[in-house]
Amino acid sequence: MAARQLDSGTVTTLVAEATAAPSMHNAQPWRFRLLPDEALLLLYADLRRAMHRSDPGHRALHIGCGAALFNLRVAAAHAGLAPEVRLLPDPADPLLLAAVHFAEPATDDDELRRLHPAISRRHTSRYPFTEREVPEDVRAALRAAAAREGAELLFPGRWHTETVLELVRDAEGRETLDPVTREDLTRWTRLGPEADVATDGVPEYAFGPHRRDGKAPLRDFAGRRPVADRGAADFERNPQLALLSTRGDTPADWLLAGQALERVLLEATSAGLATSLTSHPLESPDLRLLARDPVAGSGHVQMVLRLGYGPGGLASPRRPVHEVLDIT
Incomplete structure (x- = not known):
């Protein structure tokens, strides 16, 4: 062409x-x-x-x-x-x-x-979702979206889901207790007046509510830091998770995973789903290995997705194009 x-x-x-x-x-x-x-x-x-x-x-x-x-x-x-x-x-x-x-x-x-x-409607939602199940035809469409990009999307069963949720809580506990582990999160969260002018990072208005019972299937960007006017809420009892995996674990596989992830997220958004991502149980090699499908035991988990019906998230800030594009 x-x-x-x-x-x-x-x-x-x-x-x-x-x-x-x-x-x-x-x-x-x-x-x-x-x-x-x-x-x-x-x-x-x-x-x-x-x-x-x-x-x-x-x-x-x-x-x-x-x-x-x-x-x-x-x-x-x-x-x-x-x-x-x-x-x-x-x-x-x-x-x-x-x-x-x-x-x-x-x-x-x-x-x-x-x-x-x-593209313009997809935002990460850190709000509670309802208990309504994602229909099987929608799940099939999301699996097909991942497959088109060379990846696999798995909807884990109840036991596997509980295992992944325990990994999320384990990872968050490590992050809370270890100041070195928290360095990246602290660097990229925006609190107070900084949140209003931020062009990157996660501003406090996008944190979502505090989990009332101490448990939620996503990262709490506030950690132990106080956030003004942040409410509390009960999150869904049975989170609907999906694991995105690739056969290999090389830079090329990671780029494929990113394309598959966004294809799945856009397909989910088109189907009326709210979505969020959690990567912190995959940031420790020992926890990441445990996130793998215990039956198949193959592939490399690249992302944990949370899907469901609920409020869409707020748009996170973006840098202006002139900061990321060079024309020569």
């Missing part, structure tokens, strides 16, 4: 929608560089925004960048472009995560275009 010349307005829109993707602690660890003569957009990892304590191998960083890459693909399809993606195109430059060439599409990608409205 022939390359299409890109104007700065189109590229700005594409990158703005790409960066609506979720990332660990909303650190937004990506940079983009446009080569207009080649109709090529390069995606780089930004190690200045890495979690050196909780993500030393940059697995979560790659997942966040993979999610942004999937949003870019959706935005491009919506704009009538065919994105041709090469992952890790330069072995000599591991920070170059993807090269995206834009061409005039021979046919429209209706499946990607269908997900476009969900």
Whole structure:
């Protein structure tokens, strides 16, 4: 397919929608560089925004960048472009995560275009969900979405769910007691007046309510720090979790996992579901291994998703495009 010349307005829109993707602690660890003569957009990892304590191998960083890459693909399809993606195109430059060439599409990608409205509607919800079960046809659609990107989405049974919830609580206990472990969380949370002007991180207005019974199936970003006017609530008794896994556990697999994650999240949003993510039981190698399916015992768990019906979350802040895009 022939390359299409890109104007700065189109590229700005594409990158703005790409960066609506979720990332660990909303650190937004990506940079983009446009080569207009080649109709090529390069995606780089930004190690200045890495979690050196909780993500030393940059697995979560790659997942966040993979999610942004999937949003870019959706935005491009919506704009009538065919994105041709090469992952890790330069072995000599591991920070170059993807090269995206834009061409005039021979046919429209209706499946990607269908997900476009969900980009602006998808937000992490740290609020209680109802006890209403996600129907099997919706679960099947989410499993298919993950499979399209080369990943697997597992809805664990009751025993496995309880195990994962115990891992969440174990991880949070470690984080609460260890000041070194808390460094990344403290760095990327925004409290008080800082929350009102933040362009990254998790602001206090997005923390959600405090769990009244001391248990909730997600990370409490406040920790032991007081947050003004933060209410308390009872969370669902039977959280509906899903585990996203890949066969391998390399940087390429992490980028695939990120794309699969965002495809699942956009599909869930389109189906009227609220979603949240929890990664902290996967940040310790010993806990991450225990999150694996105890029956199959294969694959590498890359993310724990919480799905259900309830209030949508508030939008987390985003950096302006000019801070993440270079046009050369």
